[in-house]
Amino acid sequence: MPFGGFYILDGKNTPLPCRDHSTWERWARRRKKMTREDQAGEVIVQTRFLGIDCNVRDHGPPLLWNTEVFLAMDHHKHETSLDHELSSSHVDAMLTHENFVATFKEKVVGIICKETT
DSSP: OOOOSEEEEOTTSOEEEEOOHHHHHHHHHHSOSEEEEEEETTEEEEEEEOSBOOOOSSSSOOOOEEEEEEETTTTTTTOOEEEEEEESSHHHHHHHHHHHHHHHHHHHHHHHHHHHO
């Protein structure tokens, strides 16, 4: 059974298992919380390295990054999540982030165009 606990990142954004909780806590306090944040119209897309495996299944890779979409007016409160996806690698998380930005930019532009015509 794979390790399903805590992870830290090396200098190349590669997750490394961290079996010692106090080491993980010290690392988590020092690191930059946000991996990437972009605004696409009225939404904010945020990607974070969680450092905790969120895979609840008995198989598959650890899910360590969360990309989430919020209404721009609510994103600091984290009240209105419009969508989210978990990823197992930094590369996958950045692709998900870019896809969300593109998707929500299109949706917002589509809404604006409908309202003005």
